[in-house]
Amino acid sequence: MLILLTSLVLAAIGLTLGGLGGWLVTLGGSWYYLIVGLAFLGTAWLLLRRRAEALWLYSAILVGSILWAVWEVGFDWWQLGARGGVIVLLGIWLWMPWIRNRLGQGRLGGGVILAVANVLAIIVAVYSMFQDPQDIAGSLNTDVVAATPNLGADFDDGDWQQYGRTPYGQRYSPLDQITTENVANLAPAWTYQTGDVKLPEDVGETTYQVTPIKIDDTLYICTPHNLAIALDARTGTEKWRFDANSGLNPDRQHQTCRGVTYWADPAAAAGSACATRVYLPTADARLIALDATTGQVCASFADAGTLHLEAGMKYSPAGYYYSTSPPVAVDGKLIIGGAVNDNYSTQEQSGVIRAFDALTGELVWNWDSGNPQDTTPIDIAGGETYTTNSPNSWSVFAVDAALGLVYVPLGNQVPDQIGIGRSANVEKYSSSIVALDIASGRDVWVQQFVHHDLWDMDVPAQPVLLDINGPDGAPVPALVGPTKQGDIYVLDRRTGAPLLAMTEEPAPQGAIEGDFTAATQPTSALSFKPEPLEEKDMWGITLFDQLMCRIALHQHRYEGRYTPPSLQGSIVYPGNFGTFNWGSVAVDPERQVMFGMPTYLAFTSRLVPAAEIPPKGQGEKGSEQGLNRNDGAPYGVFMGPFLGPLGIPCQAPGWGFVAGADLRTGEIAYKHRNGTVRDMTPLPLPFKVGVPGIGGPMITRGGVVFLGAAVDNFLRAYDLTTGNQLWETRLPAGGQSTPMTYSVDGKQYVVIVAGGHGSIGTKPGDYVLAYTLDDDTSG
Template identity: 70%
Template sequence: MIIVLTAVLFGAIGLVLAIGGVELVALSGSPFYLAAGIVFILTAILLLMRRKAALWLYGLFILATLGWAILEVGFDWWQLGTRGGLVILLAFLLLLPAVRRRLSGGDAPLWPVGIPVLIALVVAGYSITIDPLDKEGTLPTEAVVQTPAYGGEVADAEWHQYGRTPFGQRYSPLTQITTENVKDLKVAWTYQTGDVKQPGDVGETTYQVTPLKVGNRLYLCTPHNWAIALDAATGKEVWKYDPNVGLNPDRQHQTCRGVTYYADPAATAGTECATRVYLPTSDARLIALDAESGKICTSFAEGGILHLETGMPYNPAGYYYSTSPPAIADGKIIIGGAVNDNYSTQEQSGVIRAYDVNTGALIWNWDSGNPGQTQPIGPGETYTANSPNSWSVFSVDEQLGLIYIPLGNQVPDQIGIGRSENVEKYSSSIVALDIKTGAERWVRQTVHHDLWDMDVPAQPVLLDITRPDGTPVPALVGPTKQGDLYVLDRRTGEPIIPVSEQPAPGGAVEGDFSSPTQPLSALSFRPPRLEEKNMWGVTLIDQMACRIAFHKLKYEGQYTPPSLQGTLVYPGNFGTFNWGSVAVDPERQVMFGMPTYLAFTSRLVPRADVPPRGQDEKGSEQGLNRNDGAPYGVYMGPFLSPLGIPCQAPPWGYVAGVDLRTGQIAYKHRNGTVMDMTPLPLPFKVGVPGIGGPMITKGGVAFLGAAVDNYLRAYDLTTGRELWKARLPAGGQATPMTYALDDGKQYVVMVAGGHGSVGTKPGDYVMAFTLP
């Protein structure tokens, strides 16, 4: 009976491989899967005939599979293992005495299958010990400057803004925690906010906040926009403010990346609202709170509240709000806003507005649809509908008088028909505005005629880079979704590290066009072009399915335009870098980041074929994006196998270090495990995706959560090697920060609350770690 069952199993697998193999060959794909299917079927027939030749045939097939796999992927274990895993697993069935004894003549020898299995295991063992995709190297350790510009007067022990200072460096001068003692970090305190994901919440309900530390307080916000103050020493709640934003299924995001702190230099210390916390909300308000008590500062705007929908040409509830903390400079609070991607062409404006930080009076407005008019619009006037918006975090150089704005795209992201001249100029760019007037000083576009949702997603990072002759240059580092890092002179927007124009694929849908060239920075984490051999799967079968899907998609490399047949978008619109940005050490002038690699697909749907409106059919990174008012809707999502794992081979996530003076990538290591991606808690270090940001300390340690396994990790900034990790009770898709108390004791704080888009465990934890 066992030999019959074994034969049936081989035959069934062979049939699946043969049928899929025929389709793959018809698509000009690899003939291996068809050949494998034939071998499995022949092995099944020989087993039913009780022929020892089944063992010989299968043994030769093992060797052939091993040779084919090495030719395709070398000695990368994670790709070799999935090509050979099923083959070797089934070989053990043939080695069972119960099978061999039932072959003609009885007691068939082990070695026809056993020796090939042994060879395969030896190769597997060797491949486990190496990583051909790992890049070893070290960053320079010497300080280039002893007193770098951090951007703003922030004491070493404090963390006053999202990126610690207006420069957004995510760098702390604290040194108590070092590469030698970081392994001893322990939990100091844990606070639970009480803001947990609700049954009626939108899918992308996420904890993305980086707390601030001012004096003896921490200030943070939660996904439903509660503002909270904690005691920095104990984590105990000081006050909590709930703006009652309610639930709205039309919101695309339910999140808050941070609050903004302000101390009024003209106010008497201790008086009401002398210090403030500004809270952006998901119902399009900006609320001023007394930092001491959490009460509303009624002197600001209308009873303490700015209504950001003012001046918008369209105002459906839930379609516009700010997810990121505004910037404060020169007595102004400057804010942008997020619009719902791909819901409708009748979107709110992407206007950037500057208000008086004390009164809430509008001082200037910069609208990329009407960029020359920055004087406040009058009553009854509206801003340009559906102009590129800025949903991420701004950076400020008050000495230069400039604020740096990362801009997104016009809705719909994947269709460029009828875009205006201004949209073509400002979409997916970094813009420098005059803080006093809002006038544009320069613009640097990172994608021409963006058809792939390649918003500039990250806060630009400011530092001074020292030239070889010792001259400091005010620089800006702009991470992008497509993997380029733009290193620019922040005075002019001109490249410090060269940017060139490279040919790009054509073939946009009728009525649209694609840019013949696209910019490419000489400092880039763009991945190589995908090939069929890069398709992955747990078994030969789902790997074959990914290869078939790959050939059915339109793909001519990066920037292949969206299509009716479906286009492969790689890197995907999840981004190589996203809102977590990068961290820089301004003394050593080096950078630490987390490049992520996930392919996406986009398939355009003519308006007449878009299904009737359904409850879950709205703009998002997955599913149908309706694009009401546009000639096409679009189906989007990650490029996944039938088992729901990425079709392209890992690593899907790295940590990396860059010398910003030379523009050279020093190291690149797989980051994170599949611990929380699989039904079984397997700690395999595959290199997983993540969203969130890093933080660096002068002690030479970089901290990063972000990965889709629930850990906070510490790395040696010089080598990128992991030094310590702490298990988190929920997903850590936020950016850590650090501070010290008056006694010098240093803490690292991480928020663990999960991320709806990547499916990590939700929670409501704020955790502080310190040395014992």
């Protein structure tokens, strides 16, 4: 009976591999699966006849599969395991006495050969477990290049006054009580829960991405449903809270808040009402001014304390426009953009950038990329409107007050994947960083990172400003721009000219009828762009779902980065989450190095003719997964991660890394897998494959980097020099926010908000968590 059952199993595997392998061959793929499928059928037939040659043939399958797998992917355990797992287990089963001893003449020799093959497989498996072909081991320089670096603001080292600590967005703190030597002694200091939890009726993109700010002895945060809260920095005790009552709207694509903005009125008497203010952006397109001391509304600001950001929009469907990121405060102005729902409709709000008087809320200037030459405030009362559906900026700006410039990362217009009929201004400003004059709003320079963007490769991250020593040793004002496509551009922030080489590379051609693709696309000398996907990069838990992913690769259009969208379906890699996203990178301005979290997750997009899109109410309107309607456009788009039949990525891990690079040379010093599959699988498996993440890092002068972000719900600390992990702590919910650090009463704290992320399915929550050194190690 065992012989019969084993033969049937081998035959079933052979038929599956042979049939699907034959299909793969017709698509131009590997012959391996067809050949090994036929060999499985041969082994099944020989075994059924109790012929010892079955052991010899299966030994050939086993040895041949090992050689083929190592030839394709080297000694990468995660890829070898998928290729060889089933085959090796069957090899061991066939060698067992209850199978081997029931075969005819020659079983001794066949058993020896199969034993050797099994041992070889085990040796390769064990050896590969200690290898990582994807790892880059190295060290960043430890020299202090700038002894007195320009941090972008002059305030107490213990404060964290803006989203990226200062207007430069460096995510760098000069605090050094926590070091690489003592970080392992971090312990919980306090925990606060906001009470703002994800609701059943919330949109899927309900996420908690806030980075707290700290001024004097107070932390200020916002929550996904637009509560503003002040906390005591020593204890985490609530001082005040304000509820914006922004409500729920199923048409919102995002329900989140990345932070609030602090501003002190230089003319106000100390202690007077609203002398210091916190500005809260909301999900229903308002900006509310609050007294930083009491949380009361500053009624003298705008309309009884509230700016209505939908003013001046020709079309203003509720839920389509909001501010998810804090404005910047500079020179008495609040400068703010706005998020527009991706791929909902061509009649959406404008992506205009506006400056308002921080005291009164009066409109000072407006820069509309659809009409960039005229920044004079439009006459809203007289019926003037901004350009409909112009490229918007949903992320955080950076500011150099000395140069008088604000740096704005720009996205695209709806629809992201269709470029038919775009204006000259859209073609110029889409997917770029633009430098605007703080006083007038006029653009001083623009540097574009994707030409004629058809992939939703908006610039997602706050630009990072620092001074970088040039070849002559003199400091040069620089800007670091991380992008979704993996390039990190290092520019002269005075002019936008590249400091590290920026070149053009040929791009795939062949857009849909009526559209076009750019002949070339930019790339940077400092780049984390992935190598193009190949069939050998396809992955699965088993040989079978890996084979299905190989077939899926050939069924889609794919010619590398910037493969145009198609009716057939195209692979977008890097995908819509990008290599870098709103979490940006952190820099050390003393050592002039950076730390980032490159992520690699392919997506697919398939254009859907408008006539085939269901009526409103019967199909999704827009999302990073599913049907995006693009109402008013000739096509919608169906998109989502490139997944196999078991719902795991088709591309092989690692999907997420930590990396360090020298910003003077563009050299990548190290790159290590980051995170485990503990919260991605039904069982809490601690396998460190390198998992996706969304969030950002933070660096301290103590040489420590802090990062949550990964989908396995941990906060981790790393050595900035080597990228090696030094410490981790389990979070009660997803940590998809950027941590910060501050000090009070001589004690340094690290804080992260853990509330989960709707897009990647991490556990929701409402936690603010602080950590500090125990008394014996705090110095």
